[in-house]
Amino acid sequence: MAKNPEHRDLFPGALEIMILQSLRLKPMHGYALVKHIEQVSDDLLQVEEGSLYPALQRMLKEGWLEAQTGTSAKGRPTRIYRLTPAGIRHLEREVVSFERMFAGFTRVLAAAEA
């Protein structure tokens, strides 16, 4: 692909982690996901629709999510995304590596200040 759809991401995988973590709480449809992430992060994180839907498709393909026919809060037909056991395993692995990375970041930043 010529253009990188993740160019607005913080770093590769960050959007995925947020989606997986959100869906771990409960299955949601796309719009609800956006709202949820914005809400939980107190509007610090904005999810671009341009990134969200390709990301969802990638994750479906990886088998971390599954999509089901359902209705939105307003009663319109949509697709509800649900975490699969593979998705949970992936999330847990990613969280560990993220935490390690943050720890690394923090130490490097601290060293720079010192």
Add this chain to the structure above:
Amino acid sequence: MSLFSRFFFRKRRYDDISVSIQEHIDERVDELMEEGIPRDEAERTARRDFGNVTLLRERSREVWQWQSLESLLVDLKHVCRRLVRSPGFAITVLLTLAIGIGANTAVFSVLNSVLLRPLSYPEPQQLVSLHLNAPGAPGLAEFRNELRVSASMYFTFATHNRTFQSVGVWGPGTASITGLAQPEQVNTAQISGGVLETLSVPAVRGQWLTAADQDPRGLGRVMLGYGYWQRRFGGDPGVIGRTISVNSQPRVIAGVMPRGFRIVNYDFDLLVPMALDPVKEQLAGFAYRGIARLRPGIAIPQANADVARLLNIWMASWTNGPGSDPRWYLRWKITPALEPLKETVVGSIQAVLWVVMGTIGVVMLIACTNVANLLLVRADARQQELAVRSALGAGRWRIARELLLESVTLGLLGGAAGVAVAYAGLHLLTAVGPVELPRLSEISLDGRSVAFTLILSVFSGLFFGAIPVLRYVPSRQRLTLLGAMRTASVSRERQRGRSLLVVAQVAMALVLLIGAVLMIRTFVAMRNVDPGFSAPASLQVMRLSIPETLVHDSTTVLHMQNSILDKLAAIPGVSSTGFAASVPMSGAEPSWDEILIEGKTYEGDNPPMRLYNYVSPEYFRTAGTRLIAGRDFTWAEIYGVRPIGIFSESLARELWGSPNAAIGKRFRQFPGMPWHEVVGVVEDVRENGVDQVSPSTVYWPSLMGDTPAPEKLEAWRTVYFAIRSKRAGTQTFINEMQQAVWSVNANLPVAEISTMQDIYGQSMARTSFTLVMLAIAGTMALALGILGIYGVISYAVSQRTREIGIRMALGAKKRELVWMFIRSALVLTGVGTAVGLGAAAGLMRLMRTLLFGISPLDPVTFAAVPIALVAAAALASYLPARRTAGVDPVEALRAE
């Protein structure tokens, strides 16, 4: 997951994406409207915030798409663009491939339709022909490759068999139809009960002949062939139940058989019931062709065993008349050798078709090597580009894939054009219609032919594409060298690939040329055989039959035939006339049996079978069959039913050592027949074609006392009139012949009007067909091979200009330089010739059945063809090599 389900799976995914996105926007609109923004503005804002929906949708879908397919499409686009940019190359390659693949597809279609596809009868694998061998009947093999089935055999087989669903016998014949238009002689198939049941093809109109039609006491109905129904009745469905006059007898039309229906391979106008009468039948009368449908699950060996058992029943239940010994046929050792009906239909054409297929396949290989050569030159030109791409990180596989994609694309395009070529070729073939090709009407391009073309296209594409790939897809180490190679004057390595191709081409061309020359020599050998008649182009032949229903009395028949001869002889330009029951190579089957020689005892051993023919006076002189000893019959002798006969030379020599010794000797057909005296000996006649042995033949007078009682006479009623005239073959002459016949009796139809030259030509049709195909293939191969040599030397000269310049500057003579190039061409040709000779020696054995009069390793051919090829190669290399003479050393060196 299959491609199909994957497609639908993907379709569902795409719907999911659309639904999700739509809902997302709708919800956002709702939210905005709750904030108090009017609907249309809310919608606009929502969409703007969301971004380009289509793009997003596409990007979401991309996740599911087949990445490699897309890049393949990109490559394909490049390939097409490159081909369009060099139309000369593209057209040359496509034309070569179109002709090559087209020829292969056409020949394969013929092979497929004739040999591979099952016969167009229901359950064709159950159909067999009742082939019987009689190794104990000496002499039979001289003129028949089997013992035909007699009527009594048919009755036994039909009643007592355990392995057939149905069995029947049939034979070709003719009948005159009067009362419709001009009297017309039509081809009939005489069929017994069981023939239609065996073939199981229902009538297209009306119904089959039934058992009632086979009643010898009644006048059974007849059936029309589709072609005759269309031709004579305009396809009128009302013909069913109409009465037509067949051999002057009224016959009711029972039905019409569908288009393309044949009795085995015989195309008939009329199906006539045989109406065999068991009361009158004897053991003998081996005249019919038998077919049967095996019961389900019965294999041919079981059926053979059954027929062997039936033959014993046959001998036990029939007789050849009082006093004859029915066990006598044990000596003949009649053994069943049933064969699938398809083998009978296909016949001897099988060998020809396989040879032609092989030949065309080799031409295709040569064409592929030529294309590979062109691709090599092209890849050469792109070398720099490929090196750069490789340096920029393009994988080797990626580059190889692109080169292969180009060649496979060429292959497929060529294949598509090839199908068109094949289609046209097949139309031409069915229109020209070589007489010998069975199942001609069934020949078509079907799924299998198209699949063959597709496979051939892809494989040839991969084949000629692989050669440049192997040469030019750079390995990592060679990468840096590529740029430097430009200045090298000779690249042996680069030249080697092309040289190998030339060697292969020369070898293959040699094989084809040897095949073609062997066929030419076969043809010449056949032309040199004395067929037993002379100047066939001025010998007009026509068949005429006087049915018993028209003229009952045998002597009257002879009078009628005699008057026709007189009328024919009166036509201006006719020098002589005569008739015989059979003319050579016409396929007519008069009769055969043994003869007993006076003074010879036959205890225990069988006298051999001899071919019989029945002739009028003057027949031999008209046909140009030389009288070697004695004299011809006279009309007085024939009318007087004098017991005389004429022998063929081989028969006279076999029995008495020399033709002259035969004169005056006496013989007869069976004990009790009056002794007949040999009054003449004529030269041998190639009755079954020039490549077959001349059978030992007894010529009887055309009117004979068939039994000891002289008042019971038999005249041969279906005869070929031979007319010697310079005007033979012209339409006015044929009209005058027709008039001459009608002036004797207006109800006599004539048939099979042709010159002896046509009959002679048809008997060699198989050889000439093979010859033409091989000659075409050989010429193409030679041209392509010569072109290959020319190309290689030409290219070498252009590449080595600098070297030539240096050599010249250092004092090399022009002649030596020219010779240097010719020598390299001769080396290639020599190697190719050696390889080709070896291959030819092996392959020509496969052609043995098609050859006549020469060995498959004919030394003349195996010496002459290589010499000619080497000479051609020398010439082909001389032309470009001569250019070295024009090289100016100063210019050549300055160029670098």
